[in-house]
Amino acid sequence: MPHNIRYTLLSLRDLLASIGPFVLLTLLLLALTYWWLDPNPPKRVVLATGPAQSAYDEFGKRYAQALARYGITVELLPSQGSSANLELLRTGQADLGFVQGGSADIGYDDEEAITSLGSLFVEPLWLFYREDSAQRLRQSPTIQSLGDLVGWRVNVGTPGSGVPRLFSTLLDVNRIDRQQLQLSELEQTPATVAFLDGQIDAIVFASAPESLMVQMLLQSPGVRLLNFSQSEAYSRRFGYLTPVVMPQGVVDLSKNIPETDMHLVASTTSLLAGAKTHPAILQLFAQTATGLHSGGSWFNRAREYPSLEHSEVPISPEAVRAIKNGPPFLQRYLPFWLANLVERMWLAMGLILALALPLSRVVPPLYTFRIRSRVFRWYAELRSIEQRFTEPGGAPVPVDELVEQLDRLEARVEQVVVPLSYTDELYALRSNIGLVRKKLLRQG
Numbered sequence: 113m114p115h116n117i118r119y120t121l122l123s124l125r126d127l128l129a130s131i132g133p134f135v136l137l138t139l140l141l142l143a144l145t146y147w148w149l150d151p152n153p154p155k156r157v158v159l160a161t162g163p164a165q166s167a168y169d170e171f172g173k174r175y176a177q178a179l180a181r182y183g184i185t186v187e188l189l190p191s192q193g194s195s196a197n198l199e200l201l202r203t204g205q206a207d208l209g210f211v212q213g214g215s216a217d218i219g220y221d222d223e224e225a226i227t228s229l230g231s232l233f234v235e236p237l238w239l240f241y242r243e244d245s246a247q248r249l250r251q252s253p254t255i256q257s258l259g260d261l262v263g264w265r266v267n268v269g270t271p272g273s274g275v276p277r278l279f280s281t282l283l284d285v286n287r288i289d290r291q292q293l294q295l296s297e298l299e300q301t302p303a304t305v306a307f308l309d310g311q312i313d314a315i316v317f318a319s320a321p322e323s324l325m326v327q328m329l330l331q332s333p334g335v336r337l338l339n340f341s342q343s344e345a346y347s348r349r350f351g352y353l354t355p356v357v358m359p360q361g362v363v364d365l366s367k368n369i370p371e372t373d374m375h376l377v378a379s380t381t382s383l384l385a386g387a388k389t390h391p392a393i394l395q396l397f398a399q400t401a402t403g404l405h406s407g408g409s410w411f412n413r414a415r416e417y418p419s420l421e422h423s424e425v426p427i428s429p430e431a432v433r434a435i436k437n438g439p440p441f442l443q444r445y446l447p448f449w450l451a452n453l454v455e456r457m458w459l460a461m462g463l464i465l466a467l468a469l470p471l472s473r474v475v476p477p478l479y480t481f482r483i484r485s486r487v488f489r490w491y492a493e494l495r496s497i498e499q500r501f502t503e504p505g506g507a508p509v510p511v512d513e514l515v516e517q518l519d520r521l522e523a524r525v526e527q528v529v530v531p532l533s534y535t536d537e538l539y540a541l542r543s544n545i546g547l548v549r550k551k552l553l554r555q556g
Contacts, residue, residue, distance in 0.1 A: 153392035156185045160197040160209030162273075163300050164190065167235070167320035168197075168210045168381075171404065178400040182448050184393070192272025192299070194318075198384070199272075201226055207389045208397060212274055212318055213352035213379040213422055225387050229398045229431040230418040231380035232405045234356055235318050237278065238376070239338040240329050245313035246336070254336060258286045264313040265294040267303040275318050278379070285349060300325060308332065318379070321358075321410045330363045330370070343375040352422065353377045356411040378411065380422040391430050396448075398434035486528055487537045491544075493521055498548050511552050518549050 159175060162168030169190065176186035189206050191197050197209030202225065212235050241264075243253045250260055269275040276297060283290060298306065300317055304325060307315045319326055329335055340346065343355035356378045363369040383401060385394055401418045408414040418435050420427055497517050500509050522545050530538050 153184065153390040153396070155183060156187060157207040157389070157393055158187045158189050158205070160189045160191050160200045160206035162191055162193050162197070162210065165324050166193075166300065167323040167326075168193070170322060170324075171210070171232075171320075174404055175397065175400055178403070179396055182396060184396065192270040194272075194274035194381075195277070196272030198226075201384055201386050204386060204388075206386075207393065208383060208385045210381055211384045212278075212381045213424060226384050226425050227387055227389075227394070227428040227431075228423045228425045229383040229385060229394060229401060229428055230420050230435055231382050231422045232401055232418050233320050233381055233409065234354060234378040234411045234417075235320050235381045236356055236358075236376040236378035236411065237275075237282075237316065237318050237340075238326060238329075239314060239316050240307070240335050241314040241338060242307070242310065243334045243336055244310070249313070255338060256341070258282060258338075259288060261314060262288065262292045263294075265296065265311075266314045266316060267296045267298050267307065267312050268316045269303070270297050270299055273300075273317070275316060278318065279316050281350070282346070282377075285346075304329070308335075314338075320381070327363075331367075337370065337374055339372075340375050340377050343377045346377045352379050352424070354380065354422075358410055362410050380419070382423060382425075384425065385428065394428050394430040395434055398428070398431040399439055402435060402438070483530055483534045484537060486530055487534070487541050490521065490525055490528075490541055494518075494541075494545060494548060497521070498551070514552055515549060518545055518552070521545060 157179075159172050161172035169188070172186075172188045176188060179186050189200065189209075191200060191209075194210070194212040197206065198211050200206035201209050201211075208229075210232075213231075239258075241255060241261075245264065246255050246260075247253050249263060255261070268279045271277075276295075280290065283293075296303070296312065303312065303315055303317075306312045315329075317325075321327075330337065347353045347355045354377070356376050358370060358374040358376060360370060360373050361368050383397060385397070398418070405417045406415050408416075418431075420432060420435060497514055500514065522542065525538075525541055525545065528538060
């Protein structure tokens with residue numbers, strides 16, 4: 113190997129040996145920080161949705177498809193609805209879930225255990241009734257208020273959906289005794305089948321207009337939708353309710369469905385998450401929500417949702433940033449995993465580097481000490497040889513023996529290799545060995 117290359121590699125080896133401990137310390141601190149902050153999200157999350165063919169079910173599929181692009185598998189967990197989803201979040205069986213405002217009993221404990229990613233869309237309370245039932249029971253093909261349902265067979269959905277609780281509240285405020293109605297709590301699909309078959313007079317459920325069940329019932333012959341003409345009054349009595357209007361003809365312009373503007377009461381549906389859900393997952397879901405729910409619909413204008421209003425639990429900071437500012441700057445140019453890693457660790461990395469930089473000043477003196485120690489450690493043996501010759505009162509040592517020791521010392525020193533910038537010290541050692549040899553030969 114050429115000498116120049118050998119000396120260069122030697123310098124690099126010594127430099128790496130000097131800087132190695134500091135690099136290892138920095139890497140160890142970074143590893144501990146990574147373990148503590150846990151910046152990368154899990155690859156699998158559970159999203160509580162709702163009954164089959166419901167709006168929750170449909171939106172759940174869209175979220176799963178969107179997050180698959182980031183390598184996140186979203187497992188959809190069907191449920192009976194809002195109340196069931198809230199319970200799944202409380203027990204940790206789901207990481208996220210759709211929950212309708214006012215349909216679930218949210219307490220003070222939930223404010224610490226559950227966080228919101230914002231309101232996604234309005235979910236009207238749909239009360240469909242049969243024209244023939246209205247004609248038979250009210251002698252008119254239409255009804256005007258909830259009071260006209262006295263004596264009717266009404267399905268209010270399963271308790272897990274939260275609709276029975278909401279509908280019971282509306283009955284109470286209208287001073288209607290539940291015993292005056294024949295209430296049933298069938299699931300949405302079998303209830304709809306029974307309703308269309310005439311076994312039930314009216315059916316109540318809450319869902320977004322995108323629901324296939326809503327679309328079908330709005331266009332079914334002999335089925336009418338109750339017009340909540342007092343929707344504004346309901347919203348003033350209950351903060352979680354919002355008055356909405358379904359414009360004339362919005363369902364089907366050619367058939368003019370509905371024939372007139374329909375007033376409804378609606379609550380906003382939020383995407384809630386457990387407090388232990390990874391922040392990066394919350395960020396991805398909030399960003400996805402902005403893309404899925406920002407368009408216009410029957411009841412809201414474009415970019416009106418997702419919204420940070422109408423939340424019954426604290427809003428996640430991740431959702432606030434995503435809804436207000438969109439994707440972080442780094443995510444616009446880097447892969448998600450890398451942008452997320454830098455975003456969540458930049459402060460810790462900055463502190464570690466700030467600590468490492470002052471310590472790095474020790475590296476040059478340490479490097480110099482390592483190189484010079486290869487030369488200086490031989491001076492101890494050289495001095496010992498000289499002292500054995502000049503030490504008064506000691507046993508005399510033959511000069512030939514001392515010279516032989518010097519020759520062996522010089523032979524070993526010739527094997528020492530140092531960077532070119534330190535050869536002066538190596539040659540100084542060899543020169544000093546020669547001086548001691550001359551001294552021995554002169555005085556011997």
